[in-house]
Amino acid sequence: MADHENGDARAARSASRPRDDGGPGPVLEVEELSVELLRPGAAAQLVVEQVSFTLHEGETLALIGESGSGKSLTAMAVLGLLPENVRAHGSVRYRGTDLLTLSDDALRARRGKHLATVFQDSLSALNPTLTVGFQIAEVLRVHRGLSRRAARAAAVDLLGRVRIPDPARRYGDHPHQFSGGMRQRAMIAMAVALGPDVLIADEPTTALDVTVQAQIMELLEELCAEHRSALLLITHDLGLAAGTADRVALMYAGRIVEQAPAVRLYERPAHPYTRGLLNAVPSLDAPVGGLVPVPGTPPAPGAFPDGCVFHPRCPSARDRCATQRPALEPGADGRTAACHYPLDPQEAPRA
């Protein structure tokens, strides 16, 4: 990326910051986070590029993207849990401390306590050989140094708070004896055990059916509100994000292409990709067969196109889009979009 564009991006962010600062100070500031895949004997492959976002206390930010858009890697980079062959650059500041420069021990002390995670696949994320209760108690024993007995009591209490019936008896069950929804609840119990400031939920409801999904999201929102936790919701489900998020950041090919308050993003998308996605979501009022898919396929990591990453699939692409990468420009009403020819927010393509 050229230097002047970097400058533009920075200016864009600082311009948008005062508007973000409506509530209390930010708990998590991610700035120009890039993640690259190290390959032996080859150049590193950039999979997440210059991602920046801010999370305030009690706020919910949805990070939306297709598979391979880099949303999960972004989350793992925030937690410092990237695999060995992956490197992160940039800065991830938790209440002013850059997590990327912290030692392993210092970072470990924060994980679970200040930053906690809910994973997608609760069956494989829970250790099949240990009881659910033990695994929740484990968190308390590691961080608070509680005794076995005290941790057990606290874990039973937590299971009750995520509305698992008869928690004292369910404490001794193994993950396979729980249903999918209950496992997800147990994982949420584990994540909120220490009242974290930032909760990262990586596709928390993807493996569940719709009714359970709603209950899980409700529970997540409720617990986050209780602890004033900021929620970073990673999902590919636009509908889910619409119902939960205060702000939405849309990722495409490793970059954030549009970031806006949820209501505005859904009402008037500025980026053609956002509009394409919204047009591809089925809705009850739309006529049957009215879905318009986004043409083409998302680029594979390492084969991101020059210029605007979306231009090969963009209906409004022009010559400039193929050569020049658009910076995230602040637009009206607190949104930023990385597009040379943003859609006019006034013309409302879809209600």
Added chain:
Amino acid sequence: MTEPTGATRGGGGTAPASDDPPSDTSPADASAVPFAERSAWQLLRRSTVFVVSGGAIAVLLVMAVRPALFAGWFGHGDPRSCNLDHSAQGPAPGHPFGFDTQGCDLYANVVHGAGASMGIGLLATGCSLALALLLGCLSGMAGRVVDSVIARLTDVFLGFPFLLGAIVVLSSVTTRDIPTVAGVLALFGWPPMTRVVRASVRSAREADHVVMARSMGAGTGWVVRRHILPHILTPVIVLASITVGSVVVAEAGLTFLGVGMQAPAISWGLQLATAQNSFEAHPHLLLFPGLFLSLTVFALIAFGDSVRDALNPRTR
């Protein structure tokens, strides 16, 4: 998604009714034995190979610890009470296996020989297993430098021909008793085990529940103890039981070659070594220790195989 047996129907509804516990498993036995182990154990109990080989190993272990319990069955339990008049005679009343070249009761000697074989087998396997777990976990969990140093070290030891290396080391030590022979066998036994442990740790490390534990702030030590070691138990148990078998063979082989256990000691290898001079004339000298040796090794390997079959979901 797939619902494993015992999971409730419907998912985790807020209404308690939809989260009714499964009625087929009572909480008491559910918390006693984890699901995977329980079904593996049930499978093992029904496996003839496991029961027979496990029983044989149990008998051999008792024989190794308390040879007197077995040796006296036919009235001549002392392996050291010898009478040269009977040198190398065949089976006789009270002496079912006959006599060795020194005129000692062969049955009592064979029974007492189990101690050396099983002792060395378990000691050598135990030592190499301890070393392999230590180095394998270190190599699997630590950074690239430590990992490559350990991996290259393993390669170097794997490069030695096992038998040749053991012969060289053993012929340079003066006393060759159970601990020294076991030590030398462990010296050459750890590298393949370390490789298996390292590979298992590596794959376990990427498992979702390990990442989950780390995301909750668990340290490396905790993760290894609680999440990784239980995960790699299966390959380790299997490999260990098979290793005991091959160590028993190696001990007998080295002793046969004259660099293992030494004469006053009683071991199957020594008995085979003395038998080699006259086995055409007195085949029973070779037959009985050889039979026990083969059965021991067979039982150990069959045991390992049946455990692997029961614990490996793909061969169920």
